[in-house]
Amino acid sequence: MLLIERVTSDEVIERAYQWVCKRRLHYHFNSDVWQLRRWWAEKKPLIVAQLRAGTYRFREQRRVSARGEVKEIWAAQDALVLKALAIAL
Helix, strand or coil: CCCHHHHHHHHHHHHHHHHHHHHHHHCCCCCCHHHHHCCHHHHEEEEEEEECCCCCCCCCEEEEEECCCCEECCCCHHHHHHHHHHCCC
8 A cells, every 4th residue: 555545544534633623622713623623524535635646735834822832833734634644654
């Protein structure tokens, strides 16, 4: 099995999705994770298709400030893709 097939397998993508949802459960209601969760059924096949075609592009990281701490975070969808890669590897 090719690596990209493993990354885009239903098992790996779903594990990565569950991980992102759990990690970002308490994120602000305006966070992009809620849009990803709301539209997951439509986004999942698009993400898989883009990964398999080699056309997926990461967005820029965002700088957020919370409780006096500044962090740079990936978009929820990008975090999901990175987690899927890590699981597959």
